[in-house]
Amino acid sequence: MSLGWVAFLLFAGCSVALENTQALNVSQRCMNDTNRFLREINQDWPKEYAVSMYDAFGKMGSNVEGGNVNRPGLLQLCRSAHAPTFSGQYCQVFLRQGTVQYFVGVCVPDSCEEEEVQMLVLYGRLQFSQTSLIPPLPPILVNQSTQEMIMTHCLSDTIAPDASDFTCLFVCCVMVAIPLAATLFTAMIRWQQDREVSPTVESPSLNTGLKLYGTLKTNASSSSKINSNTSEEKGNNCTRHTTLCFSRSCVYRYLQVFSLQTTTQGIFSTSSSIPGGGYSCLNGIRVLSLLWIICGHSAEYTLNNLDNYKNWKNTVESSPLYVLTISGPVFLAVDTFLLLGGLLSARSLLGSINRAEDKLSTSLVTNYLFKRIKRIQPLHMFFVCLTTGLISLVQWGPYWFPFKDTGVDCKTYWWANLLLISNVLPSNKICIPWTWYLSLDFQCYATTPLLVYFYRLNRGVFAVVSGGLVLMTTVTSAVITALLQLPVVHPSTLQFENYVLYYYKKPYTRYGPFLIGVLTGIYLATKKNQLLKQKWQAILGWFCCLSLMAVLVGLAYILRETPAYPSVPHALYQGLHRQLWALAVTWIILACEEGYGGFIKSLLSLDVWVPLSNISFACYLTHPVFIILYNGLQETPIHYTGINFMYLFLGHLVLTVVVSYVFTVLVEKPYLHT
Incomplete structure (x- = not known):
């Protein structure tokens, strides 16, 4: 079906519909914009936006017998079409033809609501009897020529999250932020521990503790022992050694549990992941x-x-x-x-x-x-x-x-x-x-x-x-x-x-x-x-x-x-x-x-x-x-x-x-x- 013939059918159908706008329950703005699109696609030199809208319509392809019955068209091309008073809106018309169900993508003015698009499509089918605004699949391929509309759905080109969406995203951010913050605090505390422990290397008793710390510093219990030795060496002065005191607190232990320094351990290990071992x-x-x-x-x-x-x-x-x-x-x-x-x-x-x-x-x-x-x-x-x-x-x-x-x-x-x-x-x-x-x-x-x-x-x-x-x-x-x-x-x-x-x-x-x-x-x-x-x-x-x-x-x-x-x-x-x-x-x-x-x-x-x-x-x-x-x-x-x-x-x-x-x-x- 040629561009001119399709445009003629669309133009004729919607022009007649213009006189019956109230009967069809279609807004005046939707009908005016639709008629403008149809007029300008039917000119000797069609407007660029109108050509884009028509080109975005879904058209029948090959291999219908193999299952290629949907005609999606081009969503982005439709949305890129801008007329002086409206833009292209992508809608899907879901149809049934015999036992075959399929959808067709159509590009219509964004001033039309879903119900109005459905009325225009339905009226076009009634107006032209056997000729639909959306051409049916050939009977030779589907053994049925009569189309039945199921529904029409228009895809919004904007995102509109509501309060529940923001709440969900906030919860996700918090759940991820806690381990990241714990990772940062754990790294800072360990760095501060290294700075506070290192000046006491000359103490023989502390040397032993530092060697142990250097070997097992990622182990929480080992860290606790070192902190204890250091505190004794300095008279348990928690005023001067706040980092060492904090490292023995419950807060620090929870920070370690949530930190990446702990959670990444064993992920890439090749030892058995089965609890209790065995059953490899x-x-x-x-x-x-x-x-x-x-x-x-x-x-x-x-x-x-x-x-x-x-x-x-x-x-x-x-x-x-x-x-x-x-x-x-x-x-x-x-x-x-x-x-x-x-x-x-x-x-x-x-x-x-x-x-x-x-x-x-x-x-x-x-x-x-x-x-x-x-x-x-x-x-x-x-x-x-x-x-x-x-x-x-x-x-x-x-x-x-x-x-x-x-x-x-x-x-x-x-x-x-x-x-x-x-x-x-x-x-x-x-x-x-x-x-x-x-x-x-x-x-x-x-x-x-x-x-x-x-x-x-x-x-x-x-x-x-x-x-x-x-x-x-x-x-x-x-x-x-x-x-x-x-x-x-x-x-x-x-x-x-x-x-x-x-x-x-x-x-x-x-x-x-x-x-x-x-x-x-x-x-x-x-x-x-x-x-x-x-x-x-x-x-x-x-x-x-x-x-x-x-x-x-x-x-x-x-x-x-x-x-x-x-x-x-x-x-x-x-x-x-x-x-x-x-x-x-x-x-x-x-x-x-x-x-x-x-x-x-x-x-x-x-x-x-x-x-x-x-x-x-x-x-x-x-x-x-x-x-x-x-x-x-x-x-x-x-x-x-x-x-x-x-x-x-x-x-x-x-x-x-x-x-x-x-x-x-x-x-x-x-x-x-x-």
């Missing part, structure tokens, strides 16, 4: 599972931006070669994290009981749960505040609409994140959608004391309780899948809400891997003899483990389609596959711990995994922010190819690791050590 293979399992999740999210969150979505779907969802980017098997990595959480929670609690003279008291359980809250909540709530404030400060592009309600959700439902119950909310109401896992993890974590209590009370009762819980989560998952006809992978269809609301994020369907982790942790912490005594047992175990993993991944592809009726294979797979995957990973851990891991243990125990494992919690919270920022700022669609997605993944990964290190030392570690 867990670092590799944790990091590889995290990389799998980041890769999966890089693909999942980008699907709305693709210009060849159908090509991606046909290629990726049909081949296990793309196992790292399909949304079905990739979420088995979440079950791996639940398994590791159960294992480490049982080991931690049993260690606390041993240190408490074999007593499982109420105060011990309370302290155990409080440590967990202190471990996750400071960084978690920091991200709630950061995301809420960041959303209000960014000028988003055409592809921001899948996440546009996130800021509103955080302002309304932040309390669910604070109470760690966000996974009970519908998916479209969760503040920071990926934090549902933290709520699920804590809910599972809170059951560990009860399981350990039954274990210590009576092994038979413990076996019955554990078996009943495994049976419950298996049957519940299978029944929900059958009744709601759910797929076995994370759907991108109308089944998404039911899948997430009733199955994916709920403790009663996801508890199995965590329970298996608790059982594994209890076994490893209390075992007296090795489980594997002969090499043939290890060979058989590895064969069963790897075969089971391959079958579970392969079945996800075979059963990937949403069933049209209650399906027994889908129900059985959904009920059993998470527990079976957890058992396979459990075998890997046991084999590695008992000396039958071979090259797999060598791989999982590499020193390179330890620093990444130390910042893995921050990486999990950080990586979706970069993916959403990248996608939300795009003006044009992304074309899927393997090489494009590899570079996207690597880019997101590098940024995630760098920023996660900063958040770990500034937010997570300081509040963890208080």
